[in-house]
Amino acid sequence: MPKMKTNRAAAKRFKKTAKGGFKSGHAFTSHRFHGKTKKQRRQLRGTGMMDQTNIKRFKKMLPFK
Secondary structure (H helix, E strand, O other): OOOOOOOHHHHHHEEEOOOOOEEEEOOOOOOOHHHOOHHHHHHOOOEEEOOHHHHHHHHHHOOOO
16 A cells, blocks of 8 residues: 655644644735725734634545644
């Protein structure tokens, strides 16, 4: 049976939490902030948790994290 491989693109973008969830940075944060409200910009800071519907798929992509 071949070795399991980590999806390198996902490994660079997501981190696994202690309880088994995944956290990642927010989208829409690289440029064009003049079109976003202050509230939007503030809420896009930091990291966010991945939705529960995607967890199963990402556990397959990141088997060793």
